[in-house]
Amino acid sequence: xxxxxKQKDNVGLITFNRPKALNALCEALMIELTSALxxxxxxxxxxxxxxxxSENAFAAGADVKEMQPKSFMDxxxxxxxxxxxxxxxxxxxxxxxxxxxxxLGGGCELVEMCDIVLxxxxxxxGHPEIRVGTMPGAGGTQRLPRLLGMAKxxxxxxxxxxxxxxxxxxxxxxxxxxxxDLLLEEGRKLVADIASxxxxxxxxxxxxxxxxxxxxxxxxxxxxxxxxxxxxxxxDREEGMRAFLEKRPPRFNSLSILKDR
Ligand code: CAA
Numbered sequence: 001x002x003x004x005x006k007q008k009d010n011v012g013l014i015t016f017n018r019p020k021a022l023n024a025l026c027e028a029l030m031i032e033l034t035s036a037l038x039x040x041x042x043x044x045x046x047x048x049x050x051x052x053x054s055e056n057a058f059a060a061g062a063d064v065k066e067m068q069p070k071s072f073m074d075x076x077x078x079x080x081x082x083x084x085x086x087x088x089x090x091x092x093x094x095x096x097x098x099x100x101x102x103x104l105g106g107g108c109e110l111v112e113m114c115d116i117v118l119x120x121x122x123x124x125x126g127h128p129e130i131r132v133g134t135m136p137g138a139g140g141t142q143r144l145p146r147l148l149g150m151a152k153x154x155x156x157x158x159x160x161x162x163x164x165x166x167x168x169x170x171x172x173x174x175x176x177x178x179x180x181d182l183l184l185e186e187g188r189k190l191v192a193d194i195a196s197x198x199x200x201x202x203x204x205x206x207x208x209x210x211x212x213x214x215x216x217x218x219x220x221x222x223x224x225x226x227x228x229x230x231x232x233x234x235x236d237r238e239e240g241m242r243a244f245l246e247k248r249p250p251r252f253n254s255l256s257i258l259k260d261r
Pocket of ligand 1: 066137
């Protein structure tokens with residue numbers, strides 16, 4: 001009801017679809033998002049997942065109408081803003097955000113969880129939670145300082161001001177900026193390329209880069225070395241290097257994700 005789900009070749013597309021509420025992230029939407037991510041992750045044909053919204057809004061935050069009547073005990077007992085939100089972080093396949101329009105509050109937090117952020121020129125980012133009397137609850141005070149540095153993160157978090165796409169790119173939140181009318185086309189090219197690459201290695205790269213935040217440099221380097229050594233056992237690695245030496249395009253076939261690594 002709140003998202004559209006469409007598989008195209010090796011790519012799983014998830015489109016937020018609550019246009020009247022600027023894709024505000026109500027609980028029902030987050031449950032649907034969880035289920036879509038479960039399906040795409042289990043689907044061995046899918047190599048890459050795209051999260052997007054409409055032209056004027058990626059998502060304008062958690063649903064304030066839904067949240068307004070809730071009490072402390074309501075949210076505490078149900079561990080509000082956990083289900084769905086944490087599912088995205090646990091996703092093992094690459095997740096690309098294709099952002100157009102508003103990505104505010106919880107919408108910006110979803111962007112902060114994605115692996116590559118492709119943004120249209122009209123994209124606007126920010127954490128206005130303070131202006132409705134609350135604060136980020138899905139990682140904004142934790143991921144944003146790590147992504148942008150403390151000075152820029154606190155400037156945004158403490159004022160609730162909005163940041164345009166150029167500032168977001170300069171600050172390190174956005175990977176690439178594209179003209180607004182080309183967002184989906186550029187997104188399609190990017191994800192088709194990623195989805196054609198060896199799935200097991202994509203998962204290893206994502207997992208190693210993501211875990212770097214919680215490891216010392218030496219621990220991370222050791223872990224990376226083990227993972228690199230492991231790739232030497234993969235048929236796709238053999239094919240990739242053989243194809244390079246034979247001066248032909250590689251024919252990769254592994255899109256399966258590694259379980260429990
Ligand atoms: N929750 C619920 N409804 C929302 C919403 C939200 N976060 N954002 C927009 N909407 C709704 C509006 O209520 C409005 O609905 P009605 O027509 O029924 O009144 C509709 O979407 C269109 O919004 P506006 O009329 O406000 O559109 P605008 O173009 O004038 O302004 C906007 C756009 C600047 C994004 C403005 O809507 C806005 O400031 N939205 C709220 C942003 C916000 O505070 N987000 C943080 C939420 S808290 C959070 O996210 C906590 C967390 O970390 C998990």
